[in-house]
Amino acid sequence: MFQGFPEIKEALMSNKMQAGFMVAPMAIALRAQGVPIKIVYLGHRYGSAVVVAKNGPIHTFADLRGRTIAIPSRYSDERLIVFKALKQHGMSGKDVKMVEMAPPDVAGALAADAIDAFSMGEPYPSQAEMAGFGRVLFHAREYWPDYISCVLVVRQDVIDHRPEAVQVLVDGIARSGLWLDNPPRRQARREHAADFVGRYYFRQNPALLRWALTKPLDRVLYQPLTPLRKDFAVIVDLMRETGVLDRPIAFEEYVDPQFAERAKHETEWRYEPGDATAQ
Amino acid sequence: MKRIASIAFGWLVAITAAHLSLNVDWNVVRERRLPIAKRKLNVAYIPVT
Numbered sequence: 001m002f003q004g005f006p007e008i009k010e011a012l013m014s015n016k017m018q019a020g021f022m023v024a025p026m027a028i029a030l031r032a033q034g035v036p037i038k039i040v041y042l043g044h045r046y047g048s049a050v051v052v053a054k055n056g057p058i059h060t061f062a063d064l065r066g067r068t069i070a071i072p073s074r075y076s077d078e079r080l081i082v083f084k085a086l087k088q089h090g091m092s093g094k095d096v097k098m099v100e101m102a103p104p105d106v107a108g109a110l111a112a113d114a115i116d117a118f119s120m121g122e123p124y125p126s127q128a129e130m131a132g133f134g135r136v137l138f139h140a141r142e143y144w145p146d147y148i149s150c151v152l153v154v155r156q157d158v159i160d161h162r163p164e165a166v167q168v169l170v171d172g173i174a175r176s177g178l179w180l181d182n183p184p185r186r187q188a189r190r191e192h193a194a195d196f197v198g199r200y201y202f203r204q205n206p207a208l209l210r211w212a213l214t215k216p217l218d219r220v221l222y223q224p225l226t227p228l229r230k231d232f233a234v235i236v237d238l239m240r241e242t243g244v245l246d247r248p249i250a251f252e253e254y255v256d257p258q259f260a261e262r263a264k265h266e267t268e269w270r271y272e273p274g275d276a277t278a279q
Numbered sequence: 280m281k282r283i284a285s286i287a288f289g290w291l292v293a294i295t296a297a298h299l300s301l302n303v304d305w306n307v308v309r310e311r312r313l314p315i316a317k318r319k320l321n322v323a324y325i326p327v328t
Binding site for chain 1: 316320323325327
C-alpha cells in the first residue's frame with residue numbers, strides 16, 4: 001500500500017511493482033513520456049468530490065474564487081474536474097490556487113484551515129463529512145458524466161510475457177465489480193466489503209468505508225470498467241487544455257483493451273457475507 | 280597488529296551483515312531468480328476507493 005500516486009509511479013518505473021492503480025492523467029502522461037506501461041482496466045467510476053468546510057464561507061462554486069484547493073497531483077482527474085467546473089462558471093485556473101497534497105492528508109488540512117477546499121477521491125470526502133467538519137460542494141459526476149479517476153496500469157513487459165497473469169487480475173476486478181454492484185444485494189455486500197477492506201487492506205475505520213460505499217449507494221460505481229475511447233478523449237483534451245500533456249496521443253498508445261474485452265464475459269463472484277471462500 | 284586486524288575484520292563482517300539485513304530486499308532477490316512465469320505480480324494501490 002502506498003500513500004501517494006508519485007510513489008506508485010516510481011515503483012512501476014523501477015519494476016518494484018509490475019501493476020498499479022493510478023489516476024488516469026498520470027498514466028497517460030507517463031505513456032506520452034515513453035514509460036512502458038498501458039492502461040488495461042478502470043478501478044471504478046465516479047467517487048471524487050470537491051469538499052469545503054461545513055461551516056465555512058463557501059456555499060457556491062463562485063465562492064471558490066481566490067481560494068486554495070488541494071488536489072492529489074497535477075496529473076489527476078481531480079484537478080481536471082476543477083478546471084471543467086471553472087470553465088462552466090466562466091472562471092479560469094487563475095481564479096483559484098491549487099496545491100498538491102497526499103490524499104490521506106487533505107481532510108486534516110481542511111479541518112486545520114490550511115486549505116479552503118479539496119478535490120479528492122473517496123474515502124476522503126466521506127472522512128470530512130463523517131467527522132462533521134466537511135461538506136461536499138459537488139460530486140464529480142455533476143460536471144462530468146462518465147467520470148473516471150483510478151485506472152489499472154501494467155508494465156508492458158508483463159503484458160508481453162505474462163498476459164495470463166494480467167487476465168487473472170482483470171477478471172478478478174471485473175468479478176468484484178459485478179459482485180459489489182448487484183442491485184438487490186448491493187447494500188449488504190458493500191457493507192461487508194467495507195468491513196474486510198477497511199480491516200485487512202486499507203487499515204482504515206470500516207465505518208468510513210461503509211459511508212463512502214453506501215451514502216448513497218451510487219457514490220462510487222464499479223461497472224462498467226472497460227476503458228472506452230470516448231471517456232479518455234475527454235481526459236486527453238482537458239490535459240492538453242490545462243498544459244499537462246504537450247502532444248496529442250492516440251488511444252491505442254496508452255490503452256491495451258484486450259484484457260477488458262475478455263473480462264466482459266465474467267460473472268460476479270459466488271460469495272455471500274459469511275462464506276469461507278469465494279468462487 | 281594481529282589484534283587490530285581481527286577487530287577490523289570483525290567490524291567489516293558486522294557492517295556487511297547489517298547492510299545485507301537492512302538494505303537488501305531479499306524477497307526481490309528471491310523473486311528475480313524465479314522463472315518469469317512463476318514470479319509474483321505486485322500491484323500497487325493507495326487507500327482510495
